[in-house]
Amino acid sequence: xxxxxxxxxxxxxxxxxxxxxxxxxxxxxxxxxxxxxxxxxxxxxxxxxxxxxxxxxxxxxxxxxxxxxxxxxxxxxxxxxxxxxxxxxxxxxxxxxxxxxxxxxxxxxxxxxxxxxxxxxxxxxxxxxxxxxxxxxxxxxxxxxxxxxxxxxxxxxxxxxxxxxxxxxxxxxxxxxxxxxxxxxxxxxxxxxxxxxxxxxxxxxxxxxxxxxxxxxxxxxxxxxxxxxxxxxxxxxxxxxxxxx
Numbered sequence: 001x002x003x004x005x006x007x008x009x010x011x012x013x014x015x016x017x018x019x020x021x022x023x024x025x026x027x028x029x030x031x032x033x034x035x036x037x038x039x040x041x042x043x044x045x046x047x048x049x050x051x052x053x054x055x056x057x058x059x060x061x062x063x064x065x066x067x068x069x070x071x072x073x074x075x076x077x078x079x080x081x082x083x084x085x086x087x088x089x090x091x092x093x094x095x096x097x098x099x100x101x102x103x104x105x106x107x108x109x110x111x112x113x114x115x116x117x118x119x120x121x122x123x124x125x126x127x128x129x130x131x132x133x134x135x136x137x138x139x140x141x142x143x144x145x146x147x148x149x150x151x152x153x154x155x156x157x158x159x160x161x162x163x164x165x166x167x168x169x170x171x172x173x174x175x176x177x178x179x180x181x182x183x184x185x186x187x188x189x190x191x192x193x194x195x196x197x198x199x200x201x202x203x204x205x206x207x208x209x210x211x212x213x214x215x216x217x218x219x220x221x222x223x224x225x226x227x228x229x230x231x232x233x234x235x236x237x238x239x240x241x242x243x244x245x
Contacts, residue, residue, distance in 0.1 A: 008033035063116030169234035207242030
């Protein structure tokens with residue numbers, strides 16, 4: 001990976017960092033000199049992806065657990081002395097048509113995506129306010145704007161993240177904190193699980209004719225976290241090969 005960003009002296013916390021897009025984002029920040037707090041609820045995958053080093057701290061945390069999130073952020077701040085960048089990437093799916101969708105399936109997806117984004121942001125903002133600087137980057141989805149069969153819970157969560165991003169961006173702008181979202185389109189494990197016939201249909205909708213590799217998403221997060229993006233807040237950046245056109 002060729003890195004043009006410099007995050008030396010910064011601390012970045014990334015949720016869902018054990019695999020996929022989250023791993024690639026955390027890898028970019030680490031390669032660019034940042035201290036990285038890699039958060040994931042899967043302890044084995046987290047340790048395999050991120051052996052502890054001087055600039056890496058791992059945190060086995062379920063972002064749906066607000067007390068655990070607060071403890072993880074406190075631990076990150078105690079370890080690094082501050083927190084400059086937060087990426088709310090953790091996510092799950094529990095797909096079913098709405099008449100089959102259980103309350104548990106609904107709550108699980110909303111709790112991880114939307115409530116998890118809220119919990120991490122709420123814990124991080126006071127630290128960033130004291131520093132007068134911060135970058136919060138949330139992960140939304142094309143589905144949050146356009147819906148998808150069998151994903152009413154996921155669509156609701158991702159749409160909620162867009163509204164949350166815009167509201168918090170207004171609340172914290174005068175503290176030197178930016179809040180943005182990225183709408184990615186990459187071949188994650190979630191995408192690879194889609195039946196081939198459906199995947200071909202989805203791929204045909206992308207003007208560039210393919211799903212990106214997860215690593216292709218990372219630079220967008222690097223840019224939004226950079227000093228060069230200091231005057232950008234409250235936006236949703238599609239990194240989707242033209243899908244949103």
